[in-house]
Amino acid sequence: MSDAPSGQRVISGATALVGVLGDPVRHSLSPVMHNAALAELGLDWVYLALPTPAASLAEVVRSLEALDCRGLSVTLPHKQAVAGLCVECSPLATRLGAVNTLVRRPAGGWWGTNTDVEGFLAPLREQGFSGRGGPAVVLGCGGSARAVVAALADHDLGLGRVRVAGRRPEALAGFLQAFRGSPVPVEPLHWQEGEGLQPALAEAALVVNTTPVGMASSQDPSAVERCPLAGPELEALPPGSWVYDLIYTPRPTRLLLEAAARGCRPLDGLEMLVQQGAAALRLWSGRAEVPVAVMRRAALAQLQSP
Numbered sequence: 001m002s003d004a005p006s007g008q009r010v011i012s013g014a015t016a017l018v019g020v021l022g023d024p025v026r027h028s029l030s031p032v033m034h035n036a037a038l039a040e041l042g043l044d045w046v047y048l049a050l051p052t053p054a055a056s057l058a059e060v061v062r063s064l065e066a067l068d069c070r071g072l073s074v075t076l077p078h079k080q081a082v083a084g085l086c087v088e089c090s091p092l093a094t095r096l097g098a099v100n101t102l103v104r105r106p107a108g109g110w111w112g113t114n115t116d117v118e119g120f121l122a123p124l125r126e127q128g129f130s131g132r133g134g135p136a137v138v139l140g141c142g143g144s145a146r147a148v149v150a151a152l153a154d155h156d157l158g159l160g161r162v163r164v165a166g167r168r169p170e171a172l173a174g175f176l177q178a179f180r181g182s183p184v185p186v187e188p189l190h191w192q193e194g195e196g197l198q199p200a201l202a203e204a205a206l207v208v209n210t211t212p213v214g215m216a217s218s219q220d221p222s223a224v225e226r227c228p229l230a231g232p233e234l235e236a237l238p239p240g241s242w243v244y245d246l247i248y249t250p251r252p253t254r255l256l257l258e259a260a261a262r263g264c265r266p267l268d269g270l271e272m273l274v275q276q277g278a279a280a281l282r283l284w285s286g287r288a289e290v291p292v293a294v295m296r297r298a299a300l301a302q303l304q305s306p
Helices: 031-041 053-068 081-085 091-096 115-128 143-154 169-177 200-204 221-225 231-236 254-261 270-285 294-305
Strands: 018-024 043-050 073-074 102-103 112-113 137-140 161-166 184-190 206-209 242-243 264-267
Touching: 018 031, 018 053, 031 043, 031 270, 031 294, 053 081, 053 242, 053 294, 073 270, 081 112, 081 264, 091 112, 091 143, 102 270, 102 294, 115 143, 115 270, 137 143, 137 200, 143 161, 143 206, 161 169, 169 184, 206 254, 242 254, 264 270
Parallel strands: 018 043, 018 073, 137 161, 137 206, 161 184, 206 242, 242 264
Antiparallel strands: 073 102, 102 112
16 A cells, blocks of 8 residues: 555555455454554555355455455354365464464465464463462353463463363363363363352452353344353452453453452453454564554554444
8 A cells, every 4th residue: 555645545556455254244343453553564455354154255265365365364253164275274273173364375275373372362471460370260162262272271371270161061072172181181161050150260360251241232232231150150259360351342341340340350352352463464474573552552442433
């Protein structure tokens, strides 16, 4: 992109494409975040949200390669399906069965990897989290939980074990297969109606919500009042523990409001979004340094806009 006389950046005939695939995806903060970074780096690229129904995923991925797209982010519901469209995947993406970043291979085709682990870990490390031998409790065993559990189980955060809470025993058992033999043991927690998580939460050093409960929804304005933990479960949270909600709309979520009121340390998922995006941009651009602060400011400004 070049600078117009007015100072507005314009699309030129040489502008290259990067973007995000998902369905839905028009709500994504990634375009504003990445385009701010691209402008700062002086790259003649534009980052677009590319709504992609599941039935069209393979065709879209092939077509974007033919159009010389420089790289792609992948979000729900395609993180698992897109792995099968890659010529090659990173060991981490293969283990998780989930890809959130596509990088062009010099020999053709896409290389798939997963930057969610790096994004999840960044704010914990930056703020000095240490589990001090205590356990982590991860709420949910869906796609988002895969990267979270890999981060907690494979990296030294001082945790004694990771306990994964799921409502469907068969899904939970299948989820745990990928984490056998992890440096930090990973254990199941059966999260059934009427069977609270109080004992596990009461000793947790870190609680992570990977479920969508409490996320803002244009279809259901009351969704923001919901919380993944019931009253007795919230009361079990020990003061001083960390509570990390991957949701960042609203800011703060009901879970984080309740946790802060109990003296817990709250973290939301905005920094994870920024950091996983920065990791992807490094891969696409080959730049060792990208403007993370610019990306963060752009995402925050978009969230705060009317």
